[in-house]
Each structure stands twice: as C-alpha cells, then as structure tokens.
Amino acid sequence: MAKNLPLKGIRVANFGWVWAGPVTGQTLAFLGAEVFKIESKARVDLTRTLPPFGDGIPGPDRSLSNHACWAGNGSVTLNLKKPEAQQLARDLVAKCDVVVENFGPGVMEQLGCGYEVLKAVKPDIVMFSMPAAGLYGPLKGVRTYGLSLTSLTGLDSLTGYSDGPPVPVENAYSDPYNGILGAFPIIAALRHRDRTGEGQHIDYSQQEAIMHMVGPAFMDYAMNGRNAAPKGNRHPLGAAAPHGVFPCKGDDRWISIAVLTDEEWSALRNAMGNPAWAAANEYASAAGRVAAATAIHTELARWTAQHDDRELAGKLQQAGVAAAPVLNVGDLLNDPHYKARGTYIELTHPLGFVETIYGAYVKTSRTEVAVTPGPVMGRDNDHVFKTLLGMSPERYDELVAAQIIY
Amino acid sequence: MSAGALEGLRIVELGEMVSAPYCAKLFADFGADVVKVEPLGGDVARRWGPFPGDEPDPEKSGLHLFLNTSKRSVTLDLESQAGRDLFRKLIAGADALIENHPVLRMREWGFTYDALARINPGLVMISITPFGQDGPYSEWNGYDLNAYHLSGASSRYCGRPGESPLEHGAFSADFFGAAAAASWGLAAIYGRDNAGGGQHVDVSCAEAIAAAFVGGQNIGAYAQSGKFDKRTGVGMSLGAPATILPCKDGHVWILCLETAQWHGLAKTMGDPEWMQLDIFQDMFSRAQNADAMYPLIEMWTMEHGKMEIMERCQANGVPVSAVFTVGEAAEHPHLKERGYIVEQQHPAAGAIRNLGAPFKLPASPGGPQTPAPLLGQHTDEVLRELGLSSEEILQFRASRTIG
Numbered sequence: 037m038a039k040n041l042p043l044k045g046i047r048v049a050n051f052g053w054v055w056a057g058p059v060t061g062q063t064l065a066f067l068g069a070e071v072f073k074i075e076s077k078a079r080v081d082l083t084r085t086l087p088p089f090g091d092g093i094p095g096p097d098r099s100l101s102n103h104a105c106w107a108g109n110g111s112v113t114l115n116l117k118k119p120e121a122q123q124l125a126r127d128l129v130a131k132c133d134v135v136v137e138n139f140g141p142g143v144m145e146q147l148g149c150g151y152e153v154l155k156a157v158k159p160d161i162v163m164f165s166m167p168a169a170g171l172y173g174p175l176k177g178v179r180t181y182g183l184s185l186t187s188l189t190g191l192d193s194l195t196g197y198s199d200g201p202p203v204p205v206e207n208a209y210s211d212p213y214n215g216i217l218g219a220f221p222i223i224a225a226l227r228h229r230d231r232t233g234e235g236q237h238i239d240y241s242q243q244e245a246i247m248h249m250v251g252p253a254f255m256d257y258a259m260n261g262r263n264a265a266p267k268g269n270r271h272p273l274g275a276a277a278p279h280g281v282f283p284c285k286g287d288d289r290w291i292s293i294a295v296l297t298d299e300e301w302s303a304l305r306n307a308m309g310n311p312a313w314a315a316a317n318e319y320a321s322a323a324g325r326v327a328a329a330t331a332i333h334t335e336l337a338r339w340t341a342q343h344d345d346r347e348l349a350g351k352l353q354q355a356g357v358a359a360a361p362v363l364n365v366g367d368l369l370n371d372p373h374y375k376a377r378g379t380y381i382e383l384t385h386p387l388g389f390v391e392t393i394y395g396a397y398v399k400t401s402r403t404e405v406a407v408t409p410g411p412v413m414g415r416d417n418d419h420v421f422k423t424l425l426g427m428s429p430e431r432y433d434e435l436v437a438a439q440i441i442y
Numbered sequence: 443m444s445a446g447a448l449e450g451l452r453i454v455e456l457g458e459m460v461s462a463p464y465c466a467k468l469f470a471d472f473g474a475d476v477v478k479v480e481p482l483g484g485d486v487a488r489r490w491g492p493f494p495g496d497e498p499d500p501e502k503s504g505l506h507l508f509l510n511t512s513k514r515s516v517t518l519d520l521e522s523q524a525g526r527d528l529f530r531k532l533i534a535g536a537d538a539l540i541e542n543h544p545v546l547r548m549r550e551w552g553f554t555y556d557a558l559a560r561i562n563p564g565l566v567m568i569s570i571t572p573f574g575q576d577g578p579y580s581e582w583n584g585y586d587l588n589a590y591h592l593s594g595a596s597s598r599y600c601g602r603p604g605e606s607p608l609e610h611g612a613f614s615a616d617f618f619g620a621a622a623a624a625s626w627g628l629a630a631i632y633g634r635d636n637a638g639g640g641q642h643v644d645v646s647c648a649e650a651i652a653a654a655f656v657g658g659q660n661i662g663a664y665a666q667s668g669k670f671d672k673r674t675g676v677g678m679s680l681g682a683p684a685t686i687l688p689c690k691d692g693h694v695w696i697l698c699l700e701t702a703q704w705h706g707l708a709k710t711m712g713d714p715e716w717m718q719l720d721i722f723q724d725m726f727s728r729a730q731n732a733d734a735m736y737p738l739i740e741m742w743t744m745e746h747g748k749m750e751i752m753e754r755c756q757a758n759g760v761p762v763s764a765v766f767t768v769g770e771a772a773e774h775p776h777l778k779e780r781g782y783i784v785e786q787q788h789p790a791a792g793a794i795r796n797l798g799a800p801f802k803l804p805a806s807p808g809g810p811q812t813p814a815p816l817l818g819q820h821t822d823e824v825l826r827e828l829g830l831s832s833e834e835i836l837q838f839r840a841s842r843t844i845g
Contacts, residue, residue: 042633174776181699193768201693358587359588398626399576
C-alpha cells in the first residue's frame with residue numbers, strides 16, 4: 037500500500053483534459069495528493085474514446101492508453117455547461133488546495149471558474165493554468181496540438197536527418213513533459229502559501245517550457261546569429277563524435293554509441309580490434325573526430341552491422357563505451373532493466389479486465405507509491421458530493437436525474 | 443531580488459553537462475540557494491559551447507550560461523580526501539543534493555545515499571542518470587543519446603522506415619529526466635515531514651520516457667495484443683492531415699483533424715473541389731488516402747510563406763503552425779511581450795540574452811536572478827560560511843583541494 041507520501045493532505049480539483057493536464061494530476065497523485073478530475077458525459081474526453089479497449093470491448097471506461105495516462109486521478113462528473121454544476125465545482129474548489137486546468141485562456145472564466153471567482157471561494161487557492169502559449173500575449177489564442185506545439189519553440193527545426201528537412205515527431209512529447217514539470221511550480225506555490233498564507237494563479241506556458249530544450253541552440257543564435265539545422269543523432273552541440281545510431285543484424289535493429297572522451301574512443305578502438313581506419317592521428321582528439329564524423333560513422337556502421345544489438349552493447353559496455361540497444365515498443369515490456377525496475381505494472385481494473393500501465397517512473401527510497409488505473413467516469417461522485425460536500429442522498433439523486441452531476 | 447517561492451532552500455548540485463544542472467537551475471531561478479560543485483577544471487558544459495565567435499572560453503560557453511543561472515560556483519577536487527571531506531560539510535547543511543554522476547563514481551567517492559544520510563538524515567538526494575540507480579544497466583556508461591534510444595521513443599515516433607530512428611536534435615532525455623526530478627525532488631523536500639525524513643529520489647531518464655511518453659500510449663495495447671507500431675516518417679498514421687510539409691520559405695505543421703478544421707482549411711485554400719470528395723470527409727479516411735492528399739496540399743503550401751499560412755489558417759480555426767527556426771522563435775513578439783527573453787550582464791561574456799522562466803508565479807516570481815557564475819567564483823565565500831578560516835582556505839588552495 038501507499039506509504040509516506042509527501043503530498044498527503046493536499047487536495048486537487050483537476051479540470052485538465054486530454055493528456056498534459058491529466059498528467060499533472062497524476063504526478064501530484066503519485067506523490068500523495070487526492071486528485072479529482074472533473075469531466076462530463078456531456079462531452080466525453082477524446083482520450084477515453086481511443087482504442088484499444090480492455091478485452092477489446094469499446095467503451096469510455098475501457099481505453100487502455102487513457103487508463104495509463106490518467107492513472108492516479110479520481111473522477112467527478114459535472115456538466116459544466118449548467119450553472120448548478122459550475123456552483124458544485126466551486127463548492128469542491130473551496131475544499132481544495134490546488135486547481136489544475138489546461139484549456140485555452142478564458143475558458144475557465146466561461147465555465148464560471150476563473151481565478152477571481154475561485155479566489156473568492158478559497159482565498160489561498162493555488163490555481164495552475166497551462167495553455168499552449170501562456171495566459172497573455174499575441175499568441176495566447178494559438179491553436180495547436182501537443183505534437184505541433186513544439187514547432188513554435190524551434191525544436192522541430194532541429195529534428196531530422198543531417199541537413200535534411202524537419203522530420204515530425206509523431207506524438208506529443210510536450211504533453212507528458214509539461215504534465216510532469218507542471219507539478220514543480222505547483223509545489224513551489226504551495227510552499228509559498230504555507231509560509232505566507234498567500235495563494236496565486238500560475239501562468240505556465242507550454243511553449244516556453246519546451247523552448248528550454250532549445251536553450252543551447254538559442255544561445256548559438258543569440259551569440260552568433262546562427263539558426264541550427266537538423267543533424268540526425270549527432271551531438272547537439274557538435275562537441276563529440278562518433279555520436280549516433282548504427283545498424284545491427286536483423287530487421288530494424290540499431291545501437292546507439294556516444295563517444296564523449298578520448299578514453300572512450302580508445303576503448304571503442306580496442307573493442308573493434310584496432311582497425312587501421314581508426315588509427316588516423318587526427319582522430320585522437322575530439323575536434324578531429326568531429327571534423328571527420330561522416331567518415332567515422334560510415335566505418336563504424338559497417339562494423340556494427342555485423343553484430344547483434346544487445347550482444348554488441350554488452351561487449352562495448354564491458355570495454356567502457358557508452359552504447360545501448362535501440363529498443364522498439366515490443367522490446368520494452370520484457371526488457372530486463374525495465375522489468376527489474378518495475379516500470380510497467382499489470383493490474384486488474386475494477387471492471388474486471390487485466391491491463392498493463394506504467395507505474396511510478398521515479399523511484400523513491402522512503403515513499404511507496406500505489407498506482408490505480410485511470411478512473412471510471414464518476415468514480416468519486418458519491419464520496420465528493422455526499423461526504424465531502426455534505427449533500428443529501430435525495431438532492432444527489434435529483435442532480436443526477438437533471439444531468440447536472442453527469 | 444524578489445523572494446522566490448523556494449527562498450531558504452539550500453541545494454548542493456554535483457552536476458555536469460545537462461540533466462542535473464538544468465534541474466538545479468529550476469530551483470535556483472525560484473530562489474533556492476544552489477551551490478554548484480565543480481571540479482577544478484570546471485563542468486564539462488563549459489567546454490561544449492557554443493562560444494561567441496566560436497572561440498572556446500570556459501566562461502563563455504552558451505550551454506553553461508543557459509543552465510547555470512542564479513547559482514554559486516565552488517571548485518573542489520573530489521579525487522582528494524580533503525576535497526571529499528569539504529563536500530560532506532556542505533551536505534551536512536543542505537536540504538537536497540542534485541547529482542548526475544555515474545553510479546560507480548559516486549560509490550568510489552563514498553557518496554552513496556546511505557553514507558550521506560548518515561551525515562544528514564533529512565537530506566533529499568536527487569539522482570538523475572540515463573539508466574537509474576539499480577537494475578541490470580545501472581552500472582552502464584551512458585549519455586543522453588543512449589537513454590533516449592533505450593526508451594522506445596525514437597523507434598516508435600521519429601524517423602523514416604528503414605532509416606535510423608531519431609532523437610530531437612536536443613538533449614531530450616536529459617531534459618525529460620530533469621523535469622521529472624524537479625517535480626518529484628521538490629515534493630520530497632516539501633513533504634519531508636509527511637514522508638518521515640529525507641530520501642533518495644532515483645530518476646532514470648530512459649525509464650521516465652519509456653513510461654510516461656511511450657508507455658502511456660503503447661504498452662497497454664502491446665501487452666493485450668502483442669502488436670505494436672513503429673515510426674512512419676510522415677506524422678500521425680491514425681488521422682490526417684497531420685504532417686510537416688514544405689512551403690515557399692520553410693516548413694509548416696499541417697494539423698487538421700476535426701470536421702470544422704477541415705472546412706476551415708478548405709476555406710483558407712480557396713475551396714478546391716478535391717477537398718469535397720467523400721474520401722476526404724473524416725480524419726480516418728483522409729489518413730488512408732494521405733498519399734493522394736499530401737501532394738495536393740503541398741501544391742498550395744509551396745505558393746505561400748509559413749507565417750502567412752499560419753496566420754490565415756489560425757484565423758479560420760485550423761491548428762496549423764509555422765515550423766519556426768530558433769531565431770524566429772526567439773524574436774517572436776509574443777515571447778517579447780511575455781518577457782521570456784532576458785538580458786544579463788556577465789562578467790566575462792558581457793551582455794548576453796538568455797531564456798526566462800517558463801512559468802510565472804506572480805506572488806513569488808522567479809527567473810534568472812544572476813548570470814551563471816565564473817568557475818569557483820564563490821569558493822571562498824561558501825567555505826567561510828562553513829566556518830573555515832582564511833588560513834585554512836589558503837592551505838586548501840595551496841594543496842589544490844580547491845581552485
């Protein structure tokens with residue numbers, strides 16, 4: 037069972053939807069907060085409709101990817117188009133420490149739950165908003181999905197084969213990234229609240245957070261006026277070579293090799309059996325290797341292609357070279373490292389089917405995280421409305437019948 | 443300087459390159475006192491650049507100047523017993539240690555969590571490594587590249603079939619691991635009483651991505667069916683259009699999944715007849731016919747500039763965006779108005795531009811407070827705070843224990 041959770045006692049109303057907002061709720065929940073995601077059958081979240089489903093039976097409570105990405109969150113159903121539902125949401129916020137949302141700017145106001153309103157019902161509330169490009173500025177209304185948001189940071193202009201066109205990353209790295217990082221300013225604001233009694237409204241720009249990944253390339257632009265171009269898997273700052281992904285025996289098998297130091301270069305040469313091509317004097321220094329990276333990569337690929345990826349990684353590691361197999365999705369579940377670390381966990385959903393999701397992806401020596409799968413819609417309605425908000429069973433039934441609790 | 447939300451926290455950073463320094467920067471920019479411990483030769487990031495005019499100078503490396511704002515720098519030779527003793531003194535008074543050294547090196551130095559917790563039971567030790575503190579690969583040598591490609595992310599999501607899987611061209615795994623470490627690490631500090639004391643927070647960059655990015659969307663399906671997908675080189679395969687296309691002056695991300703968006707795109711493109719064909723009326727069917735559709739859209743994009751395409755599509759409710767170069771992102775009026783690009787005066791590098799905090803906490807603001815420190819700039823100051831006399835400091839300098 038869960039033990040020694042650092043955020044025990046913190047309660048969160050999570051208006052987040054799709055991916056990033058729910059992951060912020062998940063992060064806080066894994067760390068011990070009680071998180072209630074607010075959603076509605078009046079507009080079922082897109083991610084609840086994504087296949088595959090548990091046992092192959094479609095249904096909004098059976099999407100396997102939704103259960104993984106929303107794990108840890110609870111669920112309260114409120115049809116926020118109705119004023120009575122908005123009032124209930126505010127009643128819940130009055131009993132919370134934190135509000136999370138990832139709509140566009142202005143949507144929470146339309147739902148009767150803008151910061152000023154929530155501050156009136158809970159003066160020290162920490163409200164966390166994470167729109168694509170922040171709460172204000174010329175691009176505040178920009179429409180993006182997580183997978184294209186990165187284009188507004190310069191990151192996509194760096195992704196691709198050397199000097200070729202940009203190649204898209206086919207899913208939204210920015211969603212789990214921002215979802216997880218979002219917990220940091222929330223906890224910082226909780227600390228400030230504890231010390232001063234003051235709440236606040238956090239303006240988290242997903243664009244700006246991802247642009248930190250571009251920081252090194254930004255500095256080159258700021259200092260030298262240069263715009264970086266795609267460079268494959270080479271070192272992002274051109275500081276080291278060889279540095280790349282090389283083919284191995286079999287279909288679509290690859291190994292990553294990064295040589296950052298002269299010692300590692302010697303180790304690689306030894307592991308290859310000291311071939312003549314690698315003995316060139318100019319390869320003895322990092323600068324020489326970077327200048328000749330294309331030639332070195334070609335020779336190295338010829339050698340790696342004769343080997344099995346895992347065997348070669350093991351052999352190179354023995355020699356002290358930073359090398360690892362390039363895993364595909366099918367490799368992950370049975371990889372000995374991820375198995376040993378309990379990266380993925382199998383559990384039985386309350387609806388009876390078995391599913392595999394990810395567990396606590398950070399290991400904590402004193403805290404034991406208990407992971408529950410993404411919630412059935414309205415899982416916590418009884419508890420929240422009747423116990424936490426003290427609603428009578430009769431009133432509850434009325435609101436359900438009126439599709440306000442819905 | 444305004445009091446940041448993390449004012450009063452005392453953090454020791456034993457970091458090099460990207461992951462631990464970035465994590466510690468997040469703390470430092472919001473008011474924590476972060477003491478960065480560097481070897482006498484400095485953090486490797488000081489040698490990686492980029493450098494103004496491409497002239498190497500350890501005080502002018504762009505990577506270093508970006509990652510180490512608001513920190514103090516102390517040099518210590520940890521290969522010496524005296525250096526390691528001084529490090530333990532620092533740890534004795536710290537709330538947290540943020541580090542990213544190989545597991546074996548930390549063990550050689552005697553800096554395991556158990557050993558450090560004996561000096562300071564309240565210590566939160568935040569370790570960020572490619573593979574983590576335990577498991578079969580934990581003693582492997584590795585860098586950002588190795589971690590990223592071990593996560594499944596590249597095989598699944600980036601690159602053309604038959605060609606090598608790709609990382610972003612940035613230190614993606616280091617940043618992802620650092621983000622996870624910042625949130626989990628700060629929680630462990632904030633909730634120390636709930637947790638019953640300090641603890642070791644073990645982040646594997648590879649694992650964090652394999653779980654929260656790749657695992658979330660793929661592992662349930664694989665476990666249930668034994669089937670899995672790989673990169674296509676094009677974009678989303680389930681719905682379309684969802685790809686990057688060339689245009690007159692660069693590239694645009696064309697995303698148009700919902701029906702209203704498709705109508706908006708048609709309007710923007712001047713309602714060409716082909717867009718009314720039955721096979722293009724929903725995103726799934728468009729995805730099945732993407733090979734026919736993309737060249738038709740590209741004929742249009744090639745006639746227009748990326749900023750114009752973005753502006754006109756956005757005005758019609760279509761989530762199309764220009765693929766900004768780094769410079770276009772940096773100079774965008776939006777980021778100027780938000781104060782994201784900050785100016786700093788650095789003693790060696792002079793006037794520099796830097797990136798600001800990505801989140802605004804109006805009641806307890808943050809962002810870069812001071813520029814990245816010179817190597818060992820605060821060694822004497824910090825050692826005096828530990829109670830060392832001027833004579834002792836001189837002796838340590840003479841013996842090259844400090845720089």
